Amino acid sequence: MTDSPRKTLQDIADAAGLSKAATSYALRGIRGSEKTQAKVRALADELGYSVDPIARALANGRSGNVAIVGSLRDMWRQGLAVMLSEALRENELASIIADVDSSPKREQEVLQALAGQRVDGAIALPVDPSAEYWGTVPADIRIVSIGDALSARPDAGCVLFDNEYGVGTALQHLADLGHRSVGLLAPSLPTTPGRPAELLARNLGDSMGLSVRVAYSPSTVTGAARAARELLAVTSHPTALFCLGDSIAFGAYSACRALGLAVPTDISILGFDDSELAPLVTPELTTFGWDEQAIVDAAVHSLAGDDPARVMFRPEFLQRGSTAPPPADPAPSR
Amino acid sequence: MTDSPRKTLQDIADAAGLSKAATSYALRGIRGSEKTQAKVRALADELGYSVDPIARALANGRSGNVAIVGSLRDMWRQGLAVMLSEALRENELASIIADVDSSPKREQEVLQALAGQRVDGAIALPVDPSAEYWGTVPADIRIVSIGDALSARPDAGCVLFDNEYGVGTALQHLADLGHRSVGLLAPSLPTTPGRPAELLARNLGDSMGLSVRVAYSPSTVTGAARAARELLAVTSHPTALFCLGDSIAFGAYSACRALGLAVPTDISILGFDDSELAPLVTPELTTFGWDEQAIVDAAVHSLAGDDPARVMFRPEFLQRGSTAPPPADPAPSR
DNA sequence: CTGTTAGCGCGTTCAC
DNA sequence: GTGAACGCGCTAACAG
Numbered sequence: 001m002t003d004s005p006r007k008t009l010q011d012i013a014d015a016a017g018l019s020k021a022a023t024s025y026a027l028r029g030i031r032g033s034e035k036t037q038a039k040v041r042a043l044a045d046e047l048g049y050s051v052d053p054i055a056r057a058l059a060n061g062r063s064g065n066v067a068i069v070g071s072l073r074d075m076w077r078q079g080l081a082v083m084l085s086e087a088l089r090e091n092e093l094a095s096i097i098a099d100v101d102s103s104p105k106r107e108q109e110v111l112q113a114l115a116g117q118r119v120d121g122a123i124a125l126p127v128d129p130s131a132e133y134w135g136t137v138p139a140d141i142r143i144v145s146i147g148d149a150l151s152a153r154p155d156a157g158c159v160l161f162d163n164e165y166g167v168g169t170a171l172q173h174l175a176d177l178g179h180r181s182v183g184l185l186a187p188s189l190p191t192t193p194g195r196p197a198e199l200l201a202r203n204l205g206d207s208m209g210l211s212v213r214v215a216y217s218p219s220t221v222t223g224a225a226r227a228a229r230e231l232l233a234v235t236s237h238p239t240a241l242f243c244l245g246d247s248i249a250f251g252a253y254s255a256c257r258a259l260g261l262a263v264p265t266d267i268s269i270l271g272f273d274d275s276e277l278a279p280l281v282t283p284e285l286t287t288f289g290w291d292e293q294a295i296v297d298a299a300v301h302s303l304a305g306d307d308p309a310r311v312m313f314r315p316e317f318l319q320r321g322s323t324a325p326p327p328a329d330p331a332p333s334r
Numbered sequence: 335m336t337d338s339p340r341k342t343l344q345d346i347a348d349a350a351g352l353s354k355a356a357t358s359y360a361l362r363g364i365r366g367s368e369k370t371q372a373k374v375r376a377l378a379d380e381l382g383y384s385v386d387p388i389a390r391a392l393a394n395g396r397s398g399n400v401a402i403v404g405s406l407r408d409m410w411r412q413g414l415a416v417m418l419s420e421a422l423r424e425n426e427l428a429s430i431i432a433d434v435d436s437s438p439k440r441e442q443e444v445l446q447a448l449a450g451q452r453v454d455g456a457i458a459l460p461v462d463p464s465a466e467y468w469g470t471v472p473a474d475i476r477i478v479s480i481g482d483a484l485s486a487r488p489d490a491g492c493v494l495f496d497n498e499y500g501v502g503t504a505l506q507h508l509a510d511l512g513h514r515s516v517g518l519l520a521p522s523l524p525t526t527p528g529r530p531a532e533l534l535a536r537n538l539g540d541s542m543g544l545s546v547r548v549a550y551s552p553s554t555v556t557g558a559a560r561a562a563r564e565l566l567a568v569t570s571h572p573t574a575l576f577c578l579g580d581s582i583a584f585g586a587y588s589a590c591r592a593l594g595l596a597v598p599t600d601i602s603i604l605g606f607d608d609s610e611l612a613p614l615v616t617p618e619l620t621t622f623g624w625d626e627q628a629i630v631d632a633a634v635h636s637l638a639g640d641d642p643a644r645v646m647f648r649p650e651f652l653q654r655g656s657t658a659p660p661p662a663d664p665a666p667s668r
Numbered sequence: 669c670t671g672t673t674a675g676c677g678c679g680t681t682c683a684c
Numbered sequence: 685g686t687g688a689a690c691g692c693g694c695t696a697a698c699a700g
Contacts, residue, residue, distance in 0.1 A: 006449070009679055019686050024679060032685080054397065054452050055678035057388045058691055065430075078412045082433050089432065094451065096399075097431050098423065099416050115340075116384035117428065221610040250614050276555040280584050282616035343693055353672050358694060366670070389692035392677055672699075677692105684686080 007049040015043050027051075063118045065094050066303065069110050070125030070146075072099035074187070074219035074247035076273040077125055080146075080292060084123055087300040093120070102187065102218065104128040111137055121303050126150060127188070144303045146295065148196060149310075157302035159295055162314040163197045166288050167242075168204050169317050170270050174240045175208045178325045179268065182210050183231045183238035185217045185224065185248050197244060213238055217248050224251025225258070232259055232267070239326035240268035246275035249285055249322075264324035274318055283321035290315055341383040349377050361385075397452040399428045400637065403444050404459030404480075406433040408521070408553035408581035410607040411459055414480075414626060418457055421634040427454070436521065436552065438462040445471055455637050460484060461522070478637045480629065482530060483644075491636035493629055496648040497531045500622050501576075502538050503651050504604050508574045509542045512659045513602065516544055517565045517572035519551045519558065519582045531578060547572055551582050558585025559592070566593055566601070573660035574602035580609035583619055583656075598658035608652055617655035624649055 013023040016039060025031035026040040044050075057063040066088055068081050085095040096119070100106035107127045114122060114137060121142035126134070129148035134156075137143060143150065144157035174182055184201050198214055205212035217227035228241060228251055243249035249271030253263060261267050263283055271278060274289030295313055302309040347357040350373060359365035360374040377383075391397040400422055402415050419429045430453070434440040441461045448456060448471060455476035460468075463479065469486035471477060477484065478491035508516055518535050532548055539546035551561035562575060562585055577583035583605030587597060595601050597617055605612060608623030629647055636643040 008677090020679075021681080021687075022685055024681090025685090028680095036685090050450055052452075052678060053450050054388055054391045056680080058392050058693095059678075059680040061691080063388055072416050075409055075412075078409075078416060081416075082406050082412055082431070085431050086433055094430050096428050097416065097419050099420055116387065118386060118388050221614070247610075250611055253614055276581075277584055277611055277615070280555070280587055280615055281611075342691090354693075355673080355695075356671050359671090362694095370670085386692060390694080393692075393694040395677085670700080673697090675696090676694080679691100681690085682688090 006052070007047050008052075009049075012040065012044050012047055012049050015047065016040050057118075062120050064092060065096060065117070065119045067110075067114055067117065067119045067122040068095050068097045068125075069107070069114075069122050070098075070100060071102045071127045071187070071219065072097070072125070073101060074245050074273075075275050076246060077219075080125070080296065083292060083296045084299060087296045091300060091304050093304070100127055102127050104131055104133075107131070108133040114138075114141060123299050123303060124150070124156075142303055142308065144299050144308070146299055155308060157299070157308035158310040159299045159302065160310065160312040161290075162312050163200055164204075166272065166315045167197055167200045170242050170272075170288070171201065171204050171208055171210055171212075173317070173319075173323065174242070174268065174270070175210055177240075177268065177323060179238075179240045180210060180326075181236075181238045181240075182212050183228075183241045184212055184214045185227060185231070185241060185243045185252065186214060187219045187245050187248060188216055201242070217243075217251065219245055219247050221247055221251045221254060224248040225254040226251075228252040228255035229259065232256070232261065238267075240270065240323070242270045242272075244272050246271040246273045246278055246285065246287055249287065250277070250281065253281060253285075264322050266327055268323040268326070270323060272315070274316075278318070279320065286320045286322045287318050288315035289318050340386070341381050342386070343383075346374065346378050346381055346383050349381060350374050391452050395452065396454050398426070399430055399451065399453045401444075401448055401451070401453045401456040402429050402431045402459075403441065403448075403456055404432075404434060405436045405461045405521070405553065406431070406459070407435060408579050408607075409609050410580060411553075414459070414630065417626060417630045418633060421630050425634060425638050427638070429457075434461055436461050438465055438467075441465070442467040448475060457633050457637060458484070476637055476642065478633050478642070480633055489642060491633070491642035492644045493633045493636065494644065494646040495624075496646050497534055498538075500606065500649045500651075501531055501534045504576050504606075504622070505535065505538050505542055505544055505546075507651070507653075507657065508576070508602065508604065509544055511574075511602065511657060513572075513574045514544060514660075515570075515572045515574075516546050517562075517575045518546055518548045519561060519565070519575060519577045519586065520548060521553045521579050521582060522550055535576070551577075551585065553579055553581050555581055555585045555588060558582040559588040560585075562586040562589035563593065566590070566595065572601075574604065574657070576604045576606075578606050580605040580607045580612055580619065580621055582606075583621065584611070584615065587615060587619075598656050600661055602657040602660070604657060606649070608650075612652070613654065620654045620656045621652050622649035623652050 013020045026037045088095045098110045124145045130151050134150040135152035146159045149158045150156050186198050201212050215231045217224045241252050252269050271285045271287035274287045278285040278287045298311045347354045360371045422429045432444045458479045463482035464485050468484040480493045483492045484490050535546050549565045551558045575586050586603050605619045605621035608621045612619040612621045632645045
C-alpha cells in the first residue's frame with residue numbers, strides 16, 4: 001500500500017531547477033532543447049511522476065473520456081463495446097459504458113447526462129437513431145454512431161452497415177429457396193419505428209413477392225424465444241425467420257425446439273452478426289459476418305480524427321445449415 | 335444543438351446575487367437557509383447548471399468514478415461487466431471499463447493508472463489475484479474483487495465463488511459416471527499459477543482417484559477450441575473435459591467436432607457459468623449457473639457500503655446432456 | 669447561523 | 685527560458 005503523496009509538476013520542476021512552465025513544455029516535447037527535455041523526462045520517471053489527468057483535463061478542457069452509449073444487451077454489441085473500449089484506450093481515451101437496454105427513454109437520459117459528465121465524445125449504438133434528442137447533445141461533444149445515421153445530428157460520424165445488401169441477400173436467399181412468407185425479428189421496440197433495416201425488408205420483400213411480417217424482440221435469447229413463439233403460434237405461420245441478430249436467432253432456435261418445429265426442414269432461420277457460437281448450434285446458423293475490428297477502428301478513427309467520416313461496411317453472407325426449402329405441404333398449424 | 339458554453343458556479347452565483355462559496359454550500363445543502371437553498375437550486379436548473387465533475391474531482395480528490403477491471407473476454411464476464419456498470423449507475427457512480435485481456439502485465443498497467451484517474455474504487459475480475467501489484471493500489475481506492483480474494487489486498491471486499499462446491503460437484507459427477515482421466519481447461523495463463531480452482535481440482539481429483547490434467551485456455555471460443563484440441567490430440571486423452579467457463583466449453587465442442595469425437599459418448603464436457611446458450615448447443619451443455627444479479631448487487635454494495643464485505647456464492651449444478659459414462663474401450667487415439 | 673473573502677489543487681498557456 | 689493568470693469548484697477562516 002503505497003502511501004506516496006503523488007509527485008506534482010512542481011516537484012520535478014524543483015528537482016530540475018526549472019520553472020513549472022518549462023518543465024511542462026519539456027515533458028510534452030513542445031519547447032526546450034533536446035537536452036533539457038531528456039533531462040526532465042529522465043527525472044520524471046525517476047521520481048515516478050505522471051501527469052494528473054484530472055488537472056490536465058481541467059486545464060485544457062478535454063477530459064479524455066468518451067462514452068459508449070447504446071443497446072448493449074446482445075452478445076455482439078457487448079463484444080463490440082469491449083473492443084471499442086480497448087481501441088479507445090490505445091488512443092489514450094478512457095471509455096465509460098452506458099447500456100440503455102433498448103429503451104429510448106433511457107437513451108435520452110444517458111445522453112442528457114453526457115454534457116455534465118464532460119465527455120469529449122460518444123460512440124453510439126443507437127436505440128432510436130431517428131429521435132430528436134440526439135440533437136440536444138452539445139455540439140462540442142463529438143458523436144459517432146454505429147449502425148444507423150442520426151437524423152438529428154448530421155454532423156456525427158457514421159459507421160453504417162450495408163443493410164440493403166444484407167437484407168436483400170437474406171430475402172433473396174429465402175425467396176430462391178421457395179419461401180413466400182417470412183417473419184422478421186427485429187431488435188427495436190415498436191415505439192421506434194422507421195429503422196432502415198425494417199423498412200427495407202418490407203420493400204425488398206414486396207418486390208420479391210415475399211410477404212414479410214415484422215415482429216420486435218428483445219435481444220436476449222430468452223426474450224427472443226418468446227417473441228419468436230408468438231410469431232410462430234399462428235395457424236399459418238411464416239416458413240422462415242430472419243433474425244436481425246444472432247442472439248435473436250438463438251432464441252428462435254429455442255422457440256422452435258419448444259414448439260416441435262425442426263430447423264431447417266420445418267422452418268428456416270437466418271441470423272445476423274456471426275457470433276462465435278453460430279457454427280456451434282445445431283444446425284449451424286446461417287448468418288452474416290462483419291469485420292468487427294475494422295468497424296471498431298473506423299469508429300474510433302472517426303471520433304479521434306478530424307473528419308467525421310461516413311463509412312459503410314458490407315456484411316458477408318455465411319451460408320451454413322439453418323435454411324432449406326419450406327415444407328411442401330402448408331406449414332403445420334402449431 | 336445547444337451551443338451553451340457551460341454555466342459555471344460563478345454564473346449562478348451572480349444570478350443569485352451571492353458569493354461563489356454561499357452558492358456552492360447552498361447547492362449541496364450544507365449551509366444557508368432553506369430559502370436560499372431552494373432559490374439557488376431553482377436558479378441552477380433553470381440555467382441548466384451542473385457541476386463540472388472534473389473541477390469537483392480536482393478540488394476534493396474524488397471523481398465518483400469506479401473502474402471495472404479485469405479479464406472481460408468471455409461472454410459471462412462481459413455480461414457481468416455491463417450489469418455492474420448499470421448497478422453502479424443506479425448508485426450514481428460512473429464506471430469505466432478496462433479489459434485487460436488475460437494479461438497480468440496489462441492488469442498491472444491499468445491498476446497503476448487507477449490512482450491518476452482518481453477513481454474512487456475498483457471492481458476487479460482479477461486475472462492474477464495472487465499478484466503483488468494489487469498491493470500497490472493506493473489504500474484509499476476501495477477494491478472489491480469478484481471470484482478470488484486478493485492476497486496482497488486483505489482489506490478488499492470479496493465476492494467469492496464457492497469453488498470447492500463447484501469443482502467438487504463437477505469432479506464427483508464425472509467420477510460417478512466412471513471417468514478416471516479428466517482434462518481441466520482453465521482460463522488463466524500458465525504464468526499465473528495457484529488459482530484456487532485449479533489447485534482444488536488437482537487435490538479433489540486426487541482424493542477421488544481421478545487424474546486431472548490441467549491446461550490453460552483463452553476465453554474465446556476459437557482460442558479454447560485450439561487449447562482443447564491440444565489436450566485431446568494425445569494418444570490417451572482424457573475422457574472428460576471440465577471447462578471453467580461456458581465459452582471454453584463451446585470451444586471444446588468445436589474441437590470435438592473437428593476431431594470427430596462425439597459428445598457425450600466419446601467425451602463428456604462440463605461447462606461453468608450457464609450462458610444463455612448452454613441449453614441451445616447440441617447436446618445441451620451441462621454446467622453451473624449463478625445468480626448474477628445477486629453477485630452484482632453484492633459487489634456494488636460492498637463497494638458503496640462501509641463494510642468491505644466478504645460474501646460467497648454457490649453455483650447451481652445444471653445437469654443437461656453433455657456428460658455420460660466414458661466409452662468402454664480405451665478412447666480413440668485421435 | 670448566514671454570508672464573505674481568499675486561497676487551494678495541478679497542469680497549461682500567454683506574454684515578456 | 686520565466687512569472688502569472690487561468691480553469692472551476694471546494695473549504696478554511698472570518699465578519700455580521
